[in-house]
Amino acid sequence: MQKTTKLPGNARWIGDRRRATKGEPPCPYLRNSFALPGPVRRATLQWTALGVADLFLNGRKVGEDFLMPGWSDFRKRAQVMSADVTAMLRPGDNADPDGDGLSNMREYAFGGNPVAPDTEAWLVSQDAANLVFSWLQRADGSVSYTLLEHGDLVAGPWLPSVVPIEPATGPAPPPGYGWVRISVPSAGKKFFRVQATKSQP
Numbered sequence: 004m005q006k007t008t009k010l011p012g013n014a015r016w017i018g019d020r021r022r023a024t025k026g027e028p029p030c031p032y033l034r035n036s037f038a039l040p041g042p043v044r045r046a047t048l049q050w051t052a053l054g055v056a057d058l059f060l061n062g063r064k065v066g067e068d069f070l071m072p073g074w075s076d077f078r079k080r081a082q083v084m085s086a087d088v089t090a091m092l093r094p095g096d097n098a099d100p101d102g103d104g105l106s107n108m109r110e111y112a113f114g115g116n117p118v119a120p121d122t123e124a125w126l127v128s129q130d131a132a133n134l135v136f137s138w139l140q141r142a143d144g145s146v147s148y149t150l151l152e153h154g155d156l157v158a159g160p161w162l163p164s165v166v167p168i169e170p171a172t173g174p175a176p177p178p179g180y181g182w183v184r185i186s187v188p189s190a191g192k193k194f195f196r197v198q199a200t201k202s203q204p
Contacts, residue, residue: 014049041094048088051081060091062107064201112146112199114139114180126173130186137171137184138197149198150185156194164195 017033048065050058055070065086072082105115126137140148152164164185171184187193 037097039092039094039097043089043092046087046089046092047085049083049085051083053077053081059108060088061093061097062111063091065091108201109199112141112148114177116177126182129189132189133186134189135171135184135186136195137173137182139173139176139180140183142179142181145202147200147202149200151196151198153194153196155192161196166195 018031048058048060050056051072055073057069057071058065065088066084072084075082110116126135128135128137140146148168150164150166150168151161152166153159153161166185166187168183168185171182173182176182185195187195
């Protein structure tokens, strides 16, 4: 990547205006899709952020650096990053080719199909006094999974859960995936989510 201090004339700022304004709001996840009529001869992506960001295009990270463009005095300047993304583009739809609203990373992490509409790959069942939640995970170690829990979705952050993730059975998984599950008491109230991140080589 290269740095400059000038954006193209048609560039505009984007952001999430719905974010909380108190406490420590989560980092926004901004995405868009676009269509190309055919192959491109050359494509250069120029971007900046008032802070740091990581960019992905068609499920692949743009550049090798993380948390760019780095800090500067935003009252005076914002450093502009420039990257050649020609090889990352394809004719037709880009970013979400199947139009199901699920990112390529989510589909890769949880067994979805990036070129056909998917639903969330979760199974819910009841075992005695427990609720059992099952989902697909990559079996090759290319994705790291963290189970988080929250008491009421109002106060405090999501925290790592002590509930064990166990091997499970389910419908025949796609190649490279396997079923896992958690079992939690059905009484009371608690919220869970699975955080998936690409493992670093």
